[in-house]
Amino acid sequence: xxxxxxxxxxxxxxxxxxxxxxxxxxxxxxxxxxxxxxxxxxxxxxxxxxxxxxxxxxxxxxxxxxxxxxxxxxxxxxxxxxxxxxxxxxxxxxxxxxxxxxxxxxxxxxxxxxxxxxxxxxxxxxxxxxxxxxxxxxxxxxxxxxxxxxxxxxxxxxxxxxxxxxxxxxxxxxxxxxxxxxxxxxxxxxxxxxxxxxxxxxxxxxxxxxxxxxxxxxxxxxxxxxxxxxxxxxxxxxxxxxxxxxxxxxxxxxxxxxxxxxxxxxxxxxxxxxxxxxxxxxxxxxxxxxxxxxxxxxxxxxxxxxxxxxxxxxxxxxxxxxxxxxxxxxxxxxxxxxxxxxxxxxxxxxxxxxxxxxxxxxxxxxxxxxxxxxxxxxxxxxxxxxxxxxxxxxxxxxxxxxxxxxxxxxxxxxxxxxxxxxxxxxxxxxxxxxxxxxxxxxxxxxxxxxxxxxxxxxxxxxxxxxxxxxxxxxxxxxxxxxxxxxxxxxxxxxxxxxxxxxxxxxxxxxxxxxxxxxxxxxxxxxxxxxxxxxxxxxxxxxxxxxxxxxxxxxxxxxxxxxxxxxxxxxxxxxxxxxxxxxxxxxxxxxxxxxxxxxxxxxxxxxxxxxxxxxxxxxxxxxxxxxxxxxxxxxxxxxxxxxxxxxxxxxxxxxxxxxxxxxxxxxxxxxxxxxxxxxxxxxxxxxxxxxxxxxxxxxxxxxxxxxxxxxxxxxxxxxxxxxxxxxxxxxxxxxxxxxxxxxxxxxxxxxxxxxxxxxxxxxxxxxxxxxxxxxxxxxxxxxxxxx
Amino acid sequence: xxxxxxxxxxxxxxxxxxxxxxxxxxxxxxxxxxxxxxxxxxxxxxxxxxxxxxxxxxxxxxxxxxxxxxxxxxxxxxxxxxxxxxxxxxxxxxxxxxxxxxxxxxxxxxxxxxxxxxxxxxxxxxxxxxxxxxxxxxxxxxxxxxxxxxxxxxxxxxxx
Numbered sequence: 001x002x003x004x005x006x007x008x009x010x011x012x013x014x015x016x017x018x019x020x021x022x023x024x025x026x027x028x029x030x031x032x033x034x035x036x037x038x039x040x041x042x043x044x045x046x047x048x049x050x051x052x053x054x055x056x057x058x059x060x061x062x063x064x065x066x067x068x069x070x071x072x073x074x075x076x077x078x079x080x081x082x083x084x085x086x087x088x089x090x091x092x093x094x095x096x097x098x099x100x101x102x103x104x105x106x107x108x109x110x111x112x113x114x115x116x117x118x119x120x121x122x123x124x125x126x127x128x129x130x131x132x133x134x135x136x137x138x139x140x141x142x143x144x145x146x147x148x149x150x151x152x153x154x155x156x157x158x159x160x161x162x163x164x165x166x167x168x169x170x171x172x173x174x175x176x177x178x179x180x181x182x183x184x185x186x187x188x189x190x191x192x193x194x195x196x197x198x199x200x201x202x203x204x205x206x207x208x209x210x211x212x213x214x215x216x217x218x219x220x221x222x223x224x225x226x227x228x229x230x231x232x233x234x235x236x237x238x239x240x241x242x243x244x245x246x247x248x249x250x251x252x253x254x255x256x257x258x259x260x261x262x263x264x265x266x267x268x269x270x271x272x273x274x275x276x277x278x279x280x281x282x283x284x285x286x287x288x289x290x291x292x293x294x295x296x297x298x299x300x301x302x303x304x305x306x307x308x309x310x311x312x313x314x315x316x317x318x319x320x321x322x323x324x325x326x327x328x329x330x331x332x333x334x335x336x337x338x339x340x341x342x343x344x345x346x347x348x349x350x351x352x353x354x355x356x357x358x359x360x361x362x363x364x365x366x367x368x369x370x371x372x373x374x375x376x377x378x379x380x381x382x383x384x385x386x387x388x389x390x391x392x393x394x395x396x397x398x399x400x401x402x403x404x405x406x407x408x409x410x411x412x413x414x415x416x417x418x419x420x421x422x423x424x425x426x427x428x429x430x431x432x433x434x435x436x437x438x439x440x441x442x443x444x445x446x447x448x449x450x451x452x453x454x455x456x457x458x459x460x461x462x463x464x465x466x467x468x469x470x471x472x473x474x475x476x477x478x479x480x481x482x483x484x485x486x487x488x489x490x491x492x493x494x495x496x497x498x499x500x501x502x503x504x505x506x507x508x509x510x511x512x513x514x515x516x517x518x519x520x521x522x523x524x525x526x527x528x529x530x531x532x533x534x535x536x537x538x539x540x541x542x543x544x545x546x547x548x549x550x551x552x553x554x555x556x557x558x559x560x561x562x563x564x565x566x567x568x569x570x571x572x573x574x575x576x577x578x579x580x581x582x583x584x585x586x587x588x589x590x591x592x593x594x595x596x597x598x599x600x601x602x603x604x605x606x607x608x609x610x611x612x613x614x615x616x617x618x619x620x621x622x623x624x625x626x627x628x629x630x631x632x633x634x635x636x637x638x639x640x641x642x643x644x645x646x647x648x649x650x651x652x653x654x655x656x657x658x659x660x661x662x663x664x665x666x667x668x669x670x671x672x673x674x675x676x677x678x679x680x681x682x683x684x685x686x687x688x689x690x691x692x693x694x695x696x697x698x699x700x701x702x703x704x705x706x707x708x709x710x711x712x713x714x715x716x717x718x719x720x721x722x723x724x725x726x727x728x729x730x731x732x733x734x735x736x737x738x739x740x741x742x743x744x745x746x747x748x749x750x751x752x753x754x755x756x757x758x759x760x761x762x763x764x765x766x767x768x769x770x771x772x773x774x775x776x777x778x779x780x781x782x783x784x785x786x
Numbered sequence: 787x788x789x790x791x792x793x794x795x796x797x798x799x800x801x802x803x804x805x806x807x808x809x810x811x812x813x814x815x816x817x818x819x820x821x822x823x824x825x826x827x828x829x830x831x832x833x834x835x836x837x838x839x840x841x842x843x844x845x846x847x848x849x850x851x852x853x854x855x856x857x858x859x860x861x862x863x864x865x866x867x868x869x870x871x872x873x874x875x876x877x878x879x880x881x882x883x884x885x886x887x888x889x890x891x892x893x894x895x896x897x898x899x900x901x902x903x904x905x906x907x908x909x910x911x912x913x914x915x916x917x918x919x920x921x922x923x924x925x926x927x928x929x930x931x932x933x934x935x936x937x938x939x940x941x942x943x944x945x946x
């Protein structure tokens with residue numbers, strides 16, 4: 001058996017990697033069941049319309065069609081769902097149906113489902129469904145949505161405003177009046193799509209005799225979906241089992257309950273046959289959650305020394321036609337405000353977010369939820385203030401960062417900090433990137449007429465959220481993670497966890513924690529996950545929680561199993577358990593090896609009769625962990641972007657990118673680094689390319705991968721990483737999350753770098769993504785800065 | 787439904803005779819009719835590269851070719867390439883470097899990467915990036931993939 005020492009902290013490759021690389025993964029579309037039907041949807045071609053009639057006659061008679069379902073057919077099978085938050089009783093949230101009943105509110109909302117022998121035949125028939133529409137005015141522009149007299153996104157709504165949340169700390173008016181420097185900026189953030197390469201997929205299998213529903217789904221949290229399906233399809237929770245096998249990217253977009261997936265599952269219940277529904281790429285663009293569509297104005301007041309006196313921010317967040325079920329869509333806007341200035345000491349703060357509905361695809365949680373917006377706003381304002389004060393951007397950050405001496409700290413936006421390492425990260429980052437020589441390079445380039453910019457972005461990342469968030473909200477999402485360990489007869493260990501893994505490598509991290517804590521080899525542990533019916537109850541994967549919370553559950557379970565093993569070993573060897581240790585799968589008394597684990601395992605499985613009476617032979621343990629004493633762990637770091645702006649064409653070339661990051665204890669540096677890099681590239685995509693564009697009628701213009709540009713290998717820079725490791729005290733493991741840090745800070749770093757590059761020309765960008773057209777627009781409107 | 791067309795081709799070294807729907811693309815044929823689910827459909831409009839397979843020695847997009855066009859062709863998928871041990875160094879480098887996360891794009895990415903390695907030219911990092919720009923990866927940020935391909939290229943040149 002292999003060496004168990006120092007597994008935690010080792011850069012071990014993932015056990016699943018080979019299987020996935022050579023095409024032996026099991027993605028949901030790879031699953032084929034007997035008598036399985038395929039579903040295709042008729043979706044609304046209009047952003048807002050009434051359904052006057054639906055004629056399914058021709059579709060029903062089309063080749064291979066088994067059933068054509070409308071909203072009315074599913075209404076009795078699947079109850080409507082409304083995303084709400086108990087402590088926000090005034091939040092407006094319209095009900096959603098598996099298929100629309102009388103009215104559609106976004107282009108792409110499902111109205112009719114065809115079930116046929118193959119997907120191709122289902123699509124043929126879907127084209128034969130005749131829907132008579134009455135087009136209604138579409139509310140597309142967020143500002144228009146706010147105005148009195150604007151039609152509503154749903155006829156039954158009285159307003160398009162979902163909610164308005166103000167936050168205030170201290171007297172900003174006074175702070176701004178007394179400031180030496182006040183800067184102000186307006187911002188526009190383009191609507192984005194998550195773009196998992198594997199589209200949303202579901203295979204629902206309802207067995208009508210025993211009334212058991214099994215759903216294979218490409219999803220982050222099977223437990224949440226078991227709860228959703230049970231309650232909305234009238235089943236008991238133990239009649240529902242949701243299994244997420246391999247998931248081809250998720251990034252938050254596979255965290256929600258989508259009406260089309262509800263329709264597929266409801267159709268299986270109605271027909272008593274398996275139903276497969278695979279969202280195609282165009283449907284993915286029109287029906288996966290979007291996010292980040294916001295406009296904002298920000299103001300910053302600083303003293304002559306560059307010390308922040310106050311921040312004011314006003315954000316308008318547009319969330320599409322519905323608040324996504326069950327977690328709602330308001331988090332994006334709320335977190336955008338809460339994270340504006342969160343890494344800094346803000347004596348005064350005044351923030352507001354207004355969240356509006358519009359006739360577009362519903363929004364929801366996408367990697368880093370709202371945090372990139374807050375980060376981009378404050379980092380830009382700081383650079384503007386630094387420029388006015390002739391301070392280096394790194395210096396103004398250092399003068400305002402939260403420091404260890406400020407801990408514990410509650411930020412103006414409500415965030416609670418227990419430790420930070422921002423200055424340490426800044427120092428590490430500047431050294432890693434040779435900051436001073438880079439500034440020289442920038443100056444030299446400028447003399448040649450080449451405009452390069454350096455952008456710094458300090459960020460704090462909310463990770464490992466505990467029961468304090470969804471519990472009080474009345475949203476049935478569990479913040480705990482569980483881990484079951486069982487010693488098998490060969491002396492190897494099977495782990496079963498509630499943590500789910502969409503490629504992050506979290507399961508490998510758990511394997512490392514278990515191996516080292518227990519005292520066995522890394523390869524002696526296997527980890528099973530994703531089966532909501534067979535694993536301990538938990539959350540799954542969201543908000544950078546897998547290792548911080550699930551890792552702690554694994555650590556606790558491994559400690560318990562080790563104690564059980566040592567207790568039975570003591571009984572077998574007639575030693576005292578407290579004198580025994582388990583190292584490399586051997587039981588030691590001091591330096592003397594008494595027996596190996598496989599020998600012990602054989603006894604507890606096959607020769608229990610040889611054990612003294614009363615000795616516990618059951619080598620199974622299950623432990624759960626949920627943060628109760630702390631709301632979450634705030635990870636932190638700083639990113640830097642170096643880029644070149646072609647002032648003739650407006651093209652931006654990314655030259656290099658750096659990050660100094662502190663996610664607490666690092667279990668596997670290889671995997672953490674790739675989480676950061678992958679996250680950063682998604683953030684770079686947000687900054688430069690990604691944009692869901694709509695026309696005035698609410699038609700999505702970017703519903704293909706040819707029109708919605710995601711980063712390609714050729715456009716991306718090398719990304720350099722340096723770690724600062726400050727273990728948290730709330731768990732024995734000491735890990736924080738790292739999954740969203742990259743996506744959170746990268747847009748702000750680019751935003752700052754672009755404006756750093758073109759500031760000598762008196763210009764600055766204000767609209768993300770920074771397309772060539774927008775950069776030219778910024779260069780041409782210089783002097784009239786927003 | 788249109789009349790089914792008979793095709794006879796070689797898939798991963800074995801002869802296959804089937805009747806296919808004229809409109810069925812190659813990847814659906816491989817996945818649905820032959821159960822070769824290692825090739826994935828990410829977009830079905832020729833952009834993402836997840837469906838990449840080899841036809842007569844060239845890497846092509848399985849979603850842009852009809853199954854009926856492959857009559858008489860020699861088709862290789864990731865399954866066959868792995869079983870033949872052909873890209874073993876590259877696959878090992880991908881695993882060691884963690885050049886994949888969810889793994890949905892990886893079979894296609896590996897086919898393109900294997901083509902680069904087979905060319906035998908030493909490319910710099912930007913050239914490798916350019917060559918791989920027909921395959922979208924949403925998870926890794928590409929750097930680890932570039933590292934893995936570069937590692938194998940350097941190793942190959944050292945051997946030569």
